[in-house]
Amino acid sequence: MSNVALTEKDDVIEYLAAHEHKGLLRFITCGSVDDGKSTLIGRLLYDSKLIYDDQLAALESDTKKHGTQGDKIDFALLVDGLAAEREQGITIDVAYRFFSTEKRKFIVADTPGHEQYTRNMATGASTAELAVVMIDARRGVLTQTRRHSYIASLLGIRHIVVAVNKMDLVDFSEKVFREIEADYLEFAEQLDFESITVIPLSALDGDNILTKSRKTPWYDGAALLPYLETIQVRANLSETPFRMPVQWVNRPNLDFRGFSGTVASGSVQPGDEIVVLPSAKRSKVSSIVSMDGDLDEAGPDMAVTLTLEDEIDVSRGDVICAGQAPAEQTDQFAAHLLWMSEDKLYPGRQYFLKTANRVVSATVTELKHKINVNTLEHMSGKTLELNEVAFCNFSLSAPIAFDAYKDNRRTGSFVLIDKRTNATIGAGMIDFSLRRAQNVHWQDLDVDxxxxxxxxxxxxxxxxxxxxxxxxxxxxxxxxxxxxxxxxxxxxxxxxxxxxxxxxxxxxxxxxxxxxxxxxxxxxxxxxxxxxxxxxxxxxxxxxxxxxxxxxxxxxxxxxxxxxxxxxxxxxxxxxxxxxxxxxxxxxxxxxxxxxxxxxxxxxxxxxxxxxxxxxxxxxxxxxxxxxxxxxxx
Amino acid sequence: MSDLQTLIERAKTAADKSDLSISTVSRKLFNDGKAIARLEAGGQCTLKTLETAQERLAVLERETAPGATEAPRPDGLISKTQMTHLDRLEAEAMHVMREVAAEAEKPVMLYSVGKDSAVMLHLALKAFYPSKPPFPLMHVDTTWKFREMIKFRDDLAKRLGLDLIVHTNQEGVAQGIGPFTHGSQLHTDIMKTQALKQALDLHQFDAAFGGARRDEEKSRAKERIFSFRSAGHRWDPKNQRPELWNIFNTKIRPGESIRVFPLSNWTELDIWQYIYRENIEIVPLYFAAKRPVVERDGTLIMVDDDRMPLNGETPTERMVRFRTLGCYPLTGAVESNATTLPGIIQEMLISRSSEREGRVIDHDQSASMEKKKQEGYF
Structure with missing residues (x-):
């Protein structure tokens, strides 16, 4: 946030106008406690002037109690929220933090680094567009670096910033940095990233955070914050076909019937032909209703209400799709599954499966292979334990509309829910429909x-x-x-x-x-x-x-x-x-x-x-x- | 020159001008870092891939043209569907509210009359338009709220035709519980925390919207948007459901309930900015005016009615306003001349003193909010 003196009302109004048009970037930081991840976020918050004075005062007294940084302010204490964590000096949950510059507002998911918190990282990654992977310059690319990068890739993050931290402890050596850079790029070949940017920095001292540091004259890229302010990450969601999962049917009276939901991808205008899944009924969009008047167009991530030209049956759980490019439908598919529960996954057991707007019963019919999140090796297995990832076949009690996760994060994702405890126990990313589902039709029999x-x-x-x-x-x-x-x-x-x-x-x-x-x-x-x-x-x-x-x-x-x-x-x-x-x-x-x-x-x-x-x-x-x-x- | 050759030449020029490596350009055009090299070596691609690459290259060339980065894109390229951060926060909150309306048996919106509640209510009006929000509002009235808050609340509910439930802990009233006689902690516990549990149990609400934001306090930064409460309304920070994508697991067992925070990702500035943008009506106490106050332990307390014992103090008329609203004896005023929204926002940006400073209950100790929440404080 800029800290210019705002003395005249007009300045404020101008300031508001400028800030109203800011974009939003959601990113995740991953790395272990010792890599200085929380310190980096604390530094970003501090440097973007959003740490208020009285929070600073509280921070100074906290530092005396638990601080690990000698006389310097311990930025990590700003972000480690729960009391239990503060005492152990580790981050065990996902914390969401906010800061804002003149160009963008940022939502940072700060997630733990240990393997036992893989599920927390996945949670943070599911809504992030970019991941900052922290590496300790003294240690280089480690097993956990690979794990974090794999989870980011699995959850569909396409932009990676590799923050090589603690450069001050290796005398800002270019040789050390280049070796880490080369190591990482070689490993990342196997993953599906669109951009990888490696930045040398010191979170504790602020080098290459806000501005380029004089201590790394050999580094010709941008400092971290300016990079985060300008990188274009928004996947071309508007170019993918229109999808809107129907959340709620809006019926204030007999004359109005609207369908409310958040646009998952693509855009829609009045007059556009649509098809409703699973009924496959067709109609055209009549209007896009909002409290501020009807809209000409609705695009990705907008929460809208559509009315249709024909009185067709549409209910919660349906997906309204572009008429020319509807989603697929299936009751059997293959997907990657991350297990998030202490109770093991058993193939054959029934779980609730929830997509953006629909709940069905589901079972894993076959666990094809597990994936070692550290080495990416495939392994065989009969069950799945906490924090393990597997590629599985699923069978559902009713067909759902979907797109492959790599094409559409919103219509390709689901969670699994334990039917007994109601806990969220798995996160799934759909790969493809199993052909069987399309080919085997129920034989309609005359004698029932x-x-x-x-x-x-x-x-x-x-x-x-x-x-x-x-x-x-x-x-x-x-x-x-x-x-x-x-x-x-x-x-x-x-x-x-x-x-x-x-x-x-x-x-x-x-x-x-x-x-x-x-x-x-x-x-x-x-x-x-x-x-x-x-x-x-x-x-x-x-x-x-x-x-x-x-x-x-x-x-x-x-x-x-x-x-x-x-x-x-x-x-x-x-x-x-x-x-x-x-x-x-x-x-x-x-x-x-x-x-x-x-x-x-x-x-x-x-x-x-x-x-x-x-x-x-x-x-x-x-x-x-x-x-x-x-x-x-x- | 074939289309393919032209494309390769143009891509190389674009790479030079933009300081990008040829493989980066290749990835941008073909989603494949080696595609250009392959094509140059005589490889082939489909017509559709070629067309897509040509379109993407045209965009890239525009972006890398000298001076292009700062210039606004020509009309027609800027989509009407481009969303600002406020648009995104608004859409997220509407999504959350609709999900609750569709899945909860009996939801309620906790309405505190403050600015966050004002924003939350406005979002609900938008989310369900042209229907009215399909749930009532509920205000837990400690009987010590500012009089202006109560008037504002009643006028608003009447004007919008909304179903408003006002709940007061009658046992507390019978015992004469109040902040002056019993202290802020006991008062807050009985008239607010206990009263809220009573009201939720009485009406058997299974989902309650609250206006809390993650930026308010450290322990809130880790609370979920959908936060589960046991049958005794307790929050277990170790047992929260992971929230992935925009998929929310709303399943609960009988007796359990969910607190839902649609404003989780908003900051104080976002709230003010949104109030300004949407022209949302807020209680006049947020604006500076001459009000009778006394100074106690460095905090300015407004004398809102004659229940306030004055120990030889004489209230003085001072130009003050409130940054948060609650029970008047527990809410400190700040001296201010801000009589308009831009004025308030200006003060907020300059003062750099966080908003809960005026709230007496948060001062106890830094982990106090987490403890209160485990006990059922909202």
Whole structure:
């Protein structure tokens, strides 16, 4: 910010006019604590005169408490926000900082450097247009430099500034600088950057920050801030085809129907032909409505409301696209996925997938390979852990409109949400649709589920028996089937042990295999319900997520969760198969209830404890439930 | 000379003039640093690639022509859709508000009557136009706000036809809690923090907009735009959801709620500039006027009503204004002659003293805001 004396009102108005037309640059700084990243941001804030006097006073007292820079002001203390971080002297979250010069306003995402904070860096990078990668001149290009550059590239940042910091500690040696520059450029060949600018500087002393330093006469590029003020980074979003994910349908009265959203790319004018996905209905833009009057044109990043010429059905979750160049649609795609949770990713488990405006259920169907973020090597793997990146195939419960992430960050990105905890656990960047999704069409069949069920005079359903080993699931399920059979109903039993001899004999007992085990059984039960049968599934099925997945595979009311809640002590005492004894001796690993968790259902339709109720009575209760709810009508 | 040869010659000239390496120019034209070298060696490219490269080269030549950098681009090249930083902040806030309106069951906008609330309300009017904002406004009234604030609030809600909820902690009133008798900390806790929790619980709001900005205070710099609160309204700074792109995970369990800060990325200057640009009405207390004040511990406190005990002090009429608004006994005035918006902005730019200076509660210790927030302070 300029600090000229503003004495006349006219000057202020002029100043405001000038500043009103400033652009905005969002960038991220990455590097480890020791590289002086926070110091650099503190320096930028300080030098751009935005640090107010009383914050400075507070800073001086903080420096006395925690300062690591002797008598010099510790700029890092300006930006390390949370108290815990200040005490440990590290930055553990993403902090957003603001400063502004006469040409631009800047939003800086300051992110931590350690590998365990890869997800934080990715978060900062997702909205940044440029990355400043810090290198300590004494240490050169390190593993972490490669990791930061890879994450920046993965998240679609196309402009890199390599800040070779602490040049004061290597006597501003050109030789040292050139070696680092050459090293970095060689490595960066593998990544997808449009521009790479390497700048020698000292954040602590301010060399090559605001102006060119006299200590680096051999450096012919710009100082950091002037460079950030002028670099053109805005991807040619206006040249890409028009996309607007519909966020909210605007209906103040019966005469007005507008569609509100933020333009993801391209531009649109009244009269332009558009197509709405997924319905593929076409119309033309009638007007672009705003509180300040109708607009002639709407471009990228604008939050607008469109009205259309025809009354077609458009709702939240749809994407309005240029008529001549619509987005693709698919329910199966390949994507890069960054895992952000302490809980591992399991292929086959269901998650919510949220795009800019839409939530669907999704599973990773195949983990093609993991990518080592330090070396960029491909590795095989069955699950994904916190901060790991993988290339995966996804399958969705409904098709979504998308563009490849490299073409459009706004319509090519998604997050994954844990269905149980609601936490955001993954960040995805779509690469391409899997051809299968376009080629395999659902065969429309003349005889459908209701026809098949009608012929059997019953309503199909799946009775899902869950509970500990030895709780009595199979016993009760057998009795239920026998009663139903005696009543002339059409039934089938899928039993955990039996299925593991055939369909699932390739699966073990790791968490990943348990998830896949349940997925296959749920799909099989679904086919059987589709055939009109009443299916009894008797599986320990210890995890809520998988039971929910099974529930969601089936139509509403078709899934009946039967919780056999016999307590562990009773099951262990029974120990019909001698498994508990073995597990206690450590001969069986991952045994539910002993060294692997059982997550009891929260809202089971039926709950019976066979230590209380004899199995025959339990079976009667379940059949009575089916009667009461009308499953046996027809 | 073929089109291809002409292009290569022009590209080389442009590289010389602009001090760019030929591979940089190549990357700009073809997204490929080696394309020009390949073409020169007899390589081929499609007609479409050639056309794109020709267009890009024309732009590059204009940019590198002597004196071109400073000259405005001819009309027609400057797109009407070019956005300034204020436009971007505005669009981001509207996006956030629409997302909440679409996904929350029962949202509310916390309206404090201050300048940030004024901007937030204006953005809501814009985001949902021509509909009215699909949520009520709620003001937590400590009963110690400036009288002018209350009048402004009621007039505005009436004029705009907005649904306004005013909540006061009646238990606090019954106990006679006030800043003079109980001190600023207890007063703020009971009449503000507790009152807010009461009101949110009473109406079962699952999302509440607040006007906080990341530039206000260090611990706010790391708070998300969507900030989650447990059923007890507590904030856990270690357990925040990452926010990538403009995708916001709004899923919560029953009893939990979200505080949403659409102005997260605004600075104080942005707020003033936007008020100026959009001509937004604000409480007159922000403008300098003769007001009765007494000086206590170096802070000028306005005598807004007769509940203020005067220990032998005589209020004097001084030309003052307020940089932030809250409970009058806890809000310091600054001496000023700024009676217009440009005047206020001018003072702000010159004074270089940060805006919460006038707010008594932030002075305790530098990590105090983080502690307050964990306890449920907005």
């Amino acid at each position: 589920k209701s026809a098949r069920a009608g012929a059997k005079h019953q309503r199909p359903c799946v009775l899902w028996f869950t509970g500990l080993s030895g709780s009595g699931k199979s016993t009760v399920a057998n009795l239920v089937e026998k009663r139903l059979h005696d009543m002339g109903r059409h039934t089938y039993i899928l039993d955990g042990d039996n299925v593991r001899h055939g369909l699932n004999k390739d699966l073990g007992f790791t968490d990943a295999d348990r998830v896949e085990n349940i997925r296959r059984v749920a799909e099989t039960a679904k086919l059987m319900a589709d055939a009109g049968l009443i299916v009894c599934v008797s599986f320990i099925s210890p995890f809520q997520s998988e039971r929910r997945m099974a529930r969601e595979l089936l139509a509403d009311g078709e899934f009946i969760e039967v919780y056999i809640s016999t307590p562990l002590e009773v099951c262990e005492k029974r120990d019909v198969k001698g498994l508990y004894a073995k597990a206690r001796r450590g001969e069986i690993k991952n045994f539910t209830g002993i060294d692997s968790a059982y997550e009891p259902p929260q809202l089971a339709e039926v709950d019976v404890d066979t230590s209380d109720v004899p199995a025959a009575d339990a079976a009667d209760r379940i059949v009575e439930y089916l009667h009461a709810k009308g499953y046996l009508d027809g």
